[in-house]
Amino acid sequence: xxxxxxxxxxxxxxxxxxxxxxxRASQSVSSNLAWYQQKRGxxxxxxxxxxxxxxxxxxxxxxxxxxxxxxxxxxxxxQSEDFAVYYCQQYYNWPLTFGGGAKVEIK
Amino acid sequence: xxxxxxxxxxxxxxxxxxxxxxxxxGFTFSTYSMKWVRQAPGKGLEWVAxxxxxxxxxxxxxxxxxxxxxxxxxxxxxxxxxxxxxxxxDTAVYYCARDGGPWDYxxxxxxxxLVTVSS
Numbered sequence: 001x002x003x004x005x006x007x008x009x010x011x012x013x014x015x016x017x018x019x020x021x022x023x024r025a026s027q028s029v030s031s032n033l034a035w036y037q038q039k040r041g042x043x044x045x046x047x048x049x050x051x052x053x054x055x056x057x058x059x060x061x062x063x064x065x066x067x068x069x070x071x072x073x074x075x076x077x078x079q080s081e082d083f084a085v086y087y088c089q090q091y092y093n094w095p096l097t098f099g100g101g102a103k104v105e106i107k
Numbered sequence: 108x109x110x111x112x113x114x115x116x117x118x119x120x121x122x123x124x125x126x127x128x129x130x131x132x133g134f135t136f137s138t139y140s141m142k143w144v145r146q147a148p149g150k151g152l153e154w155v156a157x158x159x160x161x162x163x164x165x166x167x168x169x170x171x172x173x174x175x176x177x178x179x180x181x182x183x184x185x186x187x188x189x190x191x192x193x194x195x196x197d198t199a200v201y202y203c204a205r206d207g208g209p210w211d212y213x214x215x216x217x218x219x220x221l222v223t224v225s226s
Contacts, residue, residue, distance in 0.1 A: 034212035034213075036152075036213075038152075042218075043202055043216040043217065043218055043219055044144075044152065044202070044213075044216055045216070046207070046212060046213060046214050046215075049207060049211070049212040049214075055214060056214075087151065087152055089152070089154075089212065091210065091211055091212050094166050095154060095166070095168050095169065096142075096154040096157070097154065098151055098152040098153065098154070099151070100151050101151045101152075
């Protein structure tokens with residue numbers, strides 16, 4: 001099983017600042033990596049797939065990078081609606097696995 | 108507009124069974140692989156099972172194999188999850204999700220249905 005490790009678990013950021021979230025895979029997942037945003041009480045929403053492709057309707061302030069085992073989600077100029085929990089997920093191999101999540105909170 | 112609507116959740120006693128349904132609309136259901144993902148209260152996301160567009164290929168999380176069965180009815184645009192021998196640790200919100208591509212990331216999610224296993 002590929003273990004996905006996210007860091008930090010919690011990130012405190014002021015509105016307008018940049019947030020950088022990391023996701024590490026225990027073995028290479030090539031670019032088969034997605035990022036999701038989840039707000040309290042709601043279903044996850046796809047942000048990024050293929051490690052760096054924004055999903056339909058996702059603002060340009062969200063960007064993904066990386067390949068292999070190291071991945072990054074960057075949110076430039078955080079808006080109030082961006083404070084949420086973010087998950088990475090690999091779809092390179094079975095079982096599909098998610099990272100433990102990273103909470104972006106208001107500083 | 109793509110819509111996925113889960114139903115069938117509720118309170119069930121340990122050892123009991125439950126069948127979840129997911130009604131799909133707004134896309135050609137029969138051409139997409141689908142999956143179930145669950146989330147225990149206050150916890151992260153956990154993949155449960157995936158099924159190919161035709162239903163011919165199925166994958167399960169190892170910890171659930173033998174107790175849960177994923178299936179689909181393309182004529183009814185519906186996805187199902189039969190859950191047997193339920194345990195307290197199966198308590199979670201269960202989401203159905205559409206795959207963006209075969210065995211892929213999930214591009215659309217339902218609102219989820221809560222399953223509570225308790226005596």
